[in-house]
Amino acid sequence: MAESSYPNPGVTQLQHERLLGRALPSGLIGDPADQPLIYADGSGTREIRIRASRQAVVDGYGWQNDAAVVTKTLAANSSGSTRVDLVVLRLNRADWTLTVQIVQGTPGAGAPAATRTPASAGSGVYEIELATVTVANGATTLAGSTVTEKAWYLGEDGQILCKASIRPPHQKGRTAFEVDTGRWILSDGTTWRNAVDDSGTVAVPLLSGFSATENSLQRRGGVCVLALKVQRTTGAIPAGSTTKVANIPAGFEPTFPVQATALYWSGGAPAALRVTSAGIYVVTAAGVSVAEDRTVDGSLVWHAA
Missing domain, CATH: 2.60.520.10 (Phage fibre proteins)
Known part of the structure; x- marks a missing residue:
């Protein structure tokens, strides 16, 4: 040869x-x-x-x-x-x-x-x-x-430049930059991993009926940290309800739902903050409604999908 x-x-x-x-x-x-x-x-x-x-x-x-x-x-x-x-x-x-x-x-x-x-x-x-x-x-x-x-x-x-919703095919070691999330991603052959990732501090988009005095979200290396102090501005929240507060920006969605418990509304009512891929929710205790103008303060950490 x-x-x-x-x-x-x-x-x-x-x-x-x-x-x-x-x-x-x-x-x-x-x-x-x-x-x-x-x-x-x-x-x-x-x-x-x-x-x-x-x-x-x-x-x-x-x-x-x-x-x-x-x-x-x-x-x-x-x-x-x-x-x-x-x-x-x-x-x-x-x-x-x-x-x-x-x-x-x-x-x-x-x-x-x-x-x-x-x-x-x-x-x-x-x-x-x-x-x-x-x-x-x-x-x-x-x-x-x-x-x-x-x-x-x-x-x-x-x-390679792409969007989170439009990625190239997998190859071991392949990297790409998502222009809509600002993160470098790395393929292990079957799954995309966050490689270099710092979103800076952003605010989550609140829905009507809520305001916030603290509203900070950051993603670094795929780990998201949220600090949120939210106030109910329109009407009471019914007892035992799960009420959507804000939308999760693209690229920050959690791998699975996470929840912070042992929180309290101003006035003493128990509460929880829950984050899913669909958004951020406040969970009120059964039998306890939350009056207008009450606030709840919490933080959460999760891994972006």
């Missing part, structure tokens, strides 16, 4: 992918704040549109759309059930083209999965997700609301 090296004297397409596809992440070039690459506007017959002047990298191969918007037509749906199609950017090793393609879903089921055949296979396709499109039974047009973005992005230094 002889040794060989490339790109000198020459390199095959497969060698190119096996080298650069491992060294470069895949994704759209830009920022999650950019307008979505794939959109619909209700025109044409089940048409989606590919925004002009955009670029991407897929497994070491570059893609770009020129100055003209490109349209794609989705198949009709007469199944009697809603269908969800997946829009992908596909590297096809049969001819080494990189193009936007529609992966048709199964009516009544969710969106199909992208296919990521590794370069070691030497053939097949490698896809990254761009969007899902909901095609109602009998649909002739596609409103903007039928398209849901699924793409992540590459910054100027090749770093």
Whole structure:
């Protein structure tokens, strides 16, 4: 067996992918704040549109759309059930083209999965997700609301930029920066872990009927600390009730519900503060109502999901 090296004297397409596809992440070039690459506007017959002047990298191969918007037509749906199609950017090793393609879903089921055949296979396709499109039974047009973005992005230094709701696929050691939460996340191959994370101090958004003289929430390294002194400003709170006080900002949701007990409203009524992924609640004791203008002061610590 002889040794060989490339790109000198020459390199095959497969060698190119096996080298650069491992060294470069895949994704759209830009920022999650950019307008979505794939959109619909209700025109044409089940048409989606590919925004002009955009670029991407897929497994070491570059893609770009020129100055003209490109349209794609989705198949009709007469199944009697809603269908969800997946829009992908596909590297096809049969001819080494990189193009936007529609992966048709199964009516009544969710969106199909992208296919990521590794370069070691030497053939097949490698896809990254761009969007899902909901095609109602009998649909002739596609409103903007039928398209849901699924793409992540590459910054100027090749770093992966994403949102908490749109993350790249798992790979051991892969890192990404969530622009909407301000945290670096790290994949262990199956789960995303908070790697570098400091939200600074923020306030939780209170609901009508409550005010706060202390309202501080911070997330650092995935650990959230809340200090909240809340006042009931409108009407009494019924005895034995669980009343929502505030919403939890995105990225601060707990892994599981947590509760601080042994708290008391001003005036002496027992209370508890409970935090779930849906928000922050005050829990009043059975048989004891809480009058208007009463306050409760508490703190909680939890791990963000």
